[in-house]
Amino acid sequence: MEVTNHAGSWNNAILEVRKLPITSLVRALFGKLVDYFDARRVEITTQSLNGQVFTKFANMKLKRAISRASGHHVKLFDRDTWLFQVTTTKDGLKGGNNHTIRIHEQTCTCGKWQNYRISCSHVITCYAYVKMSHDTLVGDRYKLEIISKIYNSVFEPIPHKGDPRWPTEINFPKI
Ligand SMILES: [Zn+2]
Known part of the structure; x- marks a missing residue:
């Protein structure tokens, strides 16, 4: 049920962005994912601090x-x-x-x-x-201890083009 609820809330979250052009869509989805992971981290930390062991x-x-x-x-x-x-x-x-x-x-x-x-x-x-x-x-x-490891990864902001961290060459396979 819990997984279904999360899937449901994710589906609702992407409803508003799915008609955007592709670049904007990917950026919007990435933003939603960052928010989602942050919300889950806060929720898990709060529950753990309250002495909860399980979801x-x-x-x-x-x-x-x-x-x-x-x-x-x-x-x-x-x-x-x-x-x-x-x-x-x-x-x-x-x-x-x-x-x-x-x-x-x-x-x-x-x-x-x-x-x-x-x-x-x-x-x-x-x-x-x-x-x-x-x-x-x-x-x-x-x-909660196990689940927290899933959401521990922190996303990096997408760098601006021209940023030294922006990849100069990406070796995608060519068809
Ligand atoms: Zn039984």
Whole structure:
């Protein structure tokens, strides 16, 4: 969802410039990219300074899963391979479902753990049972420390023609 939102905001950002002549279009897109990277750096730094370790999306998913996990029942089937069954609490027509969790294979039959790389409520229940932190199961793509490296690159302003840094010869392939 987070990636989709960023892609969406990027698409909106380029809507206004896409009808420009090519040179102006490239300059405008470059400016948008510089702004985008700066905004992401500020956002990640602010979240990190506030003590956050994971992205907002991951925090929201984990919070929801932790809340659901409190109503689950867990049974350990094999301590060596950490094979569990978790039964969700019956609530009217909902709940009462059984899920098989294989910690060593990093799978849960609900499929969310494999797809999102964020612990589902069933996995959180298992980790609570063995008194371990499920934070270690969150994928790198949601870790602010990892993501910050993507946006750490700083762009250089485009030099004015005649600037000594302007390349005198560019060896583009010729057709
Ligand atoms: Zn699950």
